[in-house]
């Protein structure tokens with residue numbers, strides 16, 4: 264048996280991907296940037312491989328790759344756990360403030376810059 268090609272894997276992924284709908288509350292977030300939002304808010308980058316053509320879901324601001332979580336509830340739970348573990352009590356409010364904002368690159372200090380903006384704008 265031969266190994267599946269990247270085209271095979273992408274075709275399978277696109278075929279089995281659940282449709283986006285109003286009840287689809289998957290959360291996506293930047294792998295290399297500060298953006299996060301709902302699955303319906305993603306940007307699409309045209310993709311043409313050997314075996315498949317389609318669109319890759321990407322950050323709507325920078326076009327960067329995204330990670331996905333199954334639901335808003337699981338996302339919020341992960342945020343809460345991080346806040347608890349790190350002792351950062353403002354983290355949940357920061358993450359809520361960050362939703363949908365134009366992103367900054369994580370590799371270029373984007374997290375710290377967004378945190379600075381949050382502190383300046385959103386905190387009393």
Ligand SMILES: [Zn+2]
Pocket residue numbers: 293296297298322323324325326327366367
């Ligand atoms: Zn981005």
